[in-house]
Amino acid sequence: MPEMKKLYEIGNRPREIFLSPDGETPTRRSRVPFTRRHWLKWRSRYNPKSLKLEKRLEDKKPLWWMLSLGLLLLVTPFLGNSALTVASIFCMFAAINVLWTLIIGTAGIFSLATLAVVGVSGYAAAAFNVYLGVPWPFMFVIGCLTGLVAGGVLALPSTRLDGLYFALLTLGIVEICRVFVQQLKSLGATNGSINQVDSFIPSDWFLQREGLLLGFFGAFALLLGALLLFKLVNSERLGMLLQTARDEEAFAEAIGIDYRRARLMVFMISSAGLGIIGAFYAMYYRSISPSIFSLDQLLLLFAMIVIGGIGRADGAVLGTAIVVLIDKGLLDLGPVRILIVAAIMLLVTLLTNNGLVGAREQFRNYRNRKKSEARARRTEKGGEVMPEEATDMPDKQEIFYRRFNKRLRDELKLLITPELIEEHRRKPLGRHSDALSRVLNYFRRSEMPDKYAILRQPENFNHYKIVALSGERGAPPRLVDDRLYESIDEAYHAVFLLRVNDLLES
Amino acid sequence: MSTVTLIHGLNLAAIYGLMAIGISILWSSVGMINMAHGATFAASGYAAWQVSLIAQPLIAAWLGTGLDASIAMGATMIASGLGAGAIFGGLIFLLAYLPIHEKANFAVRSLIVTLAINLATVQLLLYFFGPRQRALPKIFGLGRTEILGIPIRNDQLGTIVATALLMLVVVIWLKRSRKGLEITAMMQNPEGAVLSGISVRWTALPVTMLTGALAGLAAILLSQTVFVSPTAGALPLIKGLTIALLGGLGSIPGAIMGAILIGFLEAIVGSISFLGQRYVLFSQFLFIITVLIIRPRGLGGLLDQTRESRNA
Incomplete structure (x- = not known):
C-alpha cells in the first residue's frame, strides 16, 4: 500500500481532532455508567481523499468544559485570599445562573424571581438553624424543600400569564420578599438579616485561608452539581419534550406531549436546586441579608445570563465569569464597573443575536453570507446557472447544458x-x-x-x-x-x- | 374613610397613574417594556434640581419673593422635568428602539437594553451627584387650602390638579391631533397602521418622548413629598409596572383605574393602625397577584379589548 500523501492543511481540518484507528478491529466506545450515552461523540468515517478510516470528534465542547473547569480547580487554590473569594462567588453565581438558564431556556418561563427563590430558601434554612437548632447538613434539605414550595407558588401564576407579563409579576414578587423580610419584627434588630448561621466551614476557620479554601471547594462542587442537573434535565427526556414543543405548541400537544406539565416539572426541579444553593449561600457567608432581594443584584445576575447568551449553560457560566470578574475583581474602580457591565450588556444585546456564545455562529453565518454575495458578484451570469438556483432545478442536465451554452457563446463572440x-x-x-x-x-x-x-x-x-x-x-x-x-x-x-x-x- | 385618606389616596393615584400610563402607552404602541422608566424618573428629578439651583436666584432677582415668583418657579420646575423626561425618552428611542426594532425577539431585547440603560443611569447619577438625597423647592408652597370645607395640603392639591390637567391634555391630544391619532392607530392595529402609511419609526419617537415626559412630571410631583436620589426611580418603576400590569398592559383606562385602586389601597392600609405603613407594599402586590391570577389580562380586559401580547 503506497504511503499516504500529506494532506494540505486547509479548511477546518487542522482544527479538528482525528484518531486513525486500525480498520481491522471494531471500534469500542465506553458508555456513561447506567445510561446509554457515550462520553465523547466520536464518529468514524472514511476520508474521501485518502480512503483511510478515521475517527473524528464531532463535539469538542466536553473538552473545553474539562479544560476550563480543571484549570479553575487547579489554579484557584494557589491564588490570594481575595481572588479565592472571587472564584467562590463566581462558582455560586454560575450555579444559580445555570439553573436559571434551565428555567428561562429549557422551560421557557421568563422568571425574574430566581434570586428570590435562593433568598427565601436561604432565609428558611438559616432560620431553622439559628432558631430551631437544626444542624447544618439538614439545612440543605430544608433549603431544597423551601425552594420546591417557592417554585410551586411561583409556578401557579405562570400557567395563566404569558411571557413578559409573568416576568413583570415576578419582579413584583421579588420586591415583596425584600419588603417582607425587612419588616419582620423579629429581625428588626439586625436590619432584616440572620447572622451566626452554622456552616460546613468550622467557625474558627471562617474568613481564614482554610475556610476560604473549603468554601471554594464547596462552591465548585455546587457548580458541578448544577451543571449535572442541567445536563440531566436539558438533554434527557424532559428537555427533549420541551424542545419538541418549543416552536409548535399545538403540534406538540396533538402528538401527546404535555408540555405544560413538563415546563412545571423543570421549573420545580430548578427551584429545588436553587433552594440548595440558597442554603449554601447562607452557610458560606454565615449570614443572609435582604440585599439578596435587591433590584440591583437581580439586574447584575440578569446581565450575566444576557451577556453569555440565554438558553445555554456555557453562556451562563461565561457571562458569570465576565461580570463577576468586573464587579468583584476590579473593586477599585467604584461605580464605573457597573457602567462597564451595563455597556457590555448594551453592546451584546444590540450586536449579537444570542449573547457571546452565539457570536461565533452568528459570525460564521455573516461570513458565509458575505462570501456568497462576493461570489455572486464575481461570476458573470450570462445564462449560467448560479449555485443558488441550481438547488431548485429538478433537471440537473439543464445546468450543464446552460454552462456549455455559455462557454460556446463566449467562444463564438471572439469569432x-x-x-x-x-x-x-x-x-x-x-x-x-x-x-x-x-x-x-x-x-x-x-x-x-x-x-x-x-x-x-x-x-x-x-x-x-x-x-x-x-x-x-x-x-x-x-x-x-x-x-x-x-x-x-x-x-x-x-x-x-x-x-x-x-x-x-x- | 376619612377625607385625609381620600386625598392621600388620590395624590398617590395621580403619581402612580403617570408612571403606569407611560409604561402602558409605550407597550401598546411600540411593543416595548420600558425598564428605564425609573431611570427617566431619577434623571428628570436631578435635571429639575440642577435647574432649580440656577433658576432660583435668577427668579428671586427678577420677581422678588411674591406669588409671581413662586408661580414662575413652579412653571420652571415642571417645564424642566417635562423637558428632561422627553430628552431621556428620546435617548431611549435612540438606544433601545431604533437599532433593534426590526430584529427578532424585539420585546425581550428592548427589555434587556432598557434594563442596561437603567443600570447605567443610576450609576452615572451616583458617580456625578453622590448618594446624598436632594430636596426640590416646594413649588406649590407649604400651607393648606380649604376646598368645600376640607383642608387639603397644597402639594397634594397641586399634584392632583396638575396630573388631572396633564392627563386630560394627553387624552385629548391622543384623540384629536394627527400625531395622536397615528399613535392610537398603532396601539389598535400596528400592521394596519403601517399599511395606511404611518411610519413606525417616526411615531415611536413622540411616544417615547411623551412617556418620558410623563415620568419626568411624576418625578417633580413625587419629589414634593420625598427626596431626589439616584435610586429613587426603582420603587416608582416597579409600582408603575405592576399597576400597568394590573390595568392590563396597553389600556389607558385600565391603568388609570389600577392607579386609583392601588393609590387608595395604599392610603387605606397605611391609615389602619394595626397594619400601618409596613404592610402597604405587601397588600398591594398581594392584591395585584390575586387580580392577575383571576384575570390574566388585567382590569383592562373588562374595559376594552387589550392588544395580544407581542411576545406570544
Missing part, C-alpha cells in the same frame, strides 16, 4: 469580426469560412421561441419583413420592425445581424 459580417453580406448562402459556419450553425440550433423568420409580403413578391416566432402553437409570430427588404439576400443578412447583435448582448 465575430467586421470581416466575418462582410463575408456574410456578400454571400448569405453557400460555402462559408470555418468561423462563419460555426456561428451560423449555432444560430440554426437556437430555440424556437423568438427565433427570427423572414415573411414574404403577400402584396408584393419581392418584399420581405422580419418576424420573430412565438414558439407556441397557435400564437402568431410578431413583427420585429417595419423595415421592408427588397431582396431575399438582404433579408438573410438582416436576420444574421439581428442574431449577431443578440449574441453579443447576451
